[in-house]
Structures are given as structure tokens and as C-alpha cells.
Amino acid sequence: MSDSDSYGINASAPNHPDAKHVDAHLVIDRREWVPGKHPDPQQRHEGQTEYLERYIQCLRCGREALNERDLPVECDGDRR
Secondary structure (H helix, E strand, O other): OOOOHHHHHHHHHHOOOOOOOEEOOOEEEEEEEOOOOOOOOOHHOOOOOOEEEEEEEEOOOOEEEEEEEEEOOOOHHHHH
């Protein structure tokens, strides 16, 4: 990544230096403990009461998705 790219990301999200551009979105990785058993049987275990869910969130529009492909191309960040 060039210095200008790094500056652009930091200027757009100074509290999130690891934010990256996905189409029109500026996304960060998020992790959250969710109550219950994991929805994927391969990742469940006996006595499980919660699991760690990973998702991404756009800092501009607030949209959340499990992966980059699930985000729409357009970002409604200006409406926020």
C-alpha cells in the first residue's frame, strides 16, 4: 500500500487505522460473542453456550455483512 492510500484510510477513519475500502464502503472487521450454539454443526461442541461471530461493518453507512461479497456496491454513507 502506498503512503497516499494509507493516508486516505487514516484520514477517513482515524480511530480505525485497519479500515479498508470495499467498493464505496470503508469497512472494519468486527467480532462479537453470540449466545447459543454455532449454526455450523462442524463448529459446535458439547456444552457450548456461545460462539464468536466474525463480520464486517461499514464505517460510513453502518451496514453489516458476514463477508465482502454480501455488501451492496453502493454505500448510503452520505445519508447517515
